[in-house]
């Protein structure tokens with residue numbers, strides 16, 4: 001369903017046809033939502049869904065779902081739902097694990113990229129970590145930490161004062177999540193699919209070809 005945004009109260013809402021007024025403030029001229037508004041709307045929706053199921057997930061699953069949400073932007077939902085349905089939810093544990101390894105490979109690549117950028121800015125990560133009361137790391141140059149690196153720093157860990165590293169990604173037991181996930185985890189993925197089922201395919205593209213991506217995943221055996 002198309003999304004609209006109100007220029008007065010910034011409400012973002014779905015509507016099958018062009019709405020005549022904003023349902024919140026009755027402003028007469030809602031506009032078609034921009035890409036940023038589109039992502040904001042779905043990101044908060046999916047974040048709320050995840051938070052609802054997170055307490056009953058394992059710690060690995062909670063961290064892993066953060067990665068999945070990070071890598072699958074709402075605008076690409078058409079592709080994401082294809083992947084989640086056929087290569088995760090309805091796939092054998094082996095195929096599902098391959099899919100997960102591809103996502104892990106990609107997330108690791110982005111973290112490494114962010115680290116290089118951070119070093120070029122002249123900042124160095126420390127091994128020990130102090131955190132503010134809201135959990136934000138108290139580190140020099142936090143504004144220069146890229147999005148993947150920031151996400152890594154938001155991971156749950158057994159010791160919150162040890163700075164996270166690639167081990168926090170590699171130690172996620174993907175075989176366990178692929179083979180014997182909790183009900184809460186599977187339910188989150190189903191709810192995710194349900195939430196984005198109306199997101200249109202970009203440029204009216206037909207079913208995406210997932211095979212090249214899988215080939216890429218297969219070359220990663222870690």
Ligand SMILES: [Zn+2]
Pocket residue numbers: 006007008009010011022023024025026027
């Ligand atoms: Zn409004």
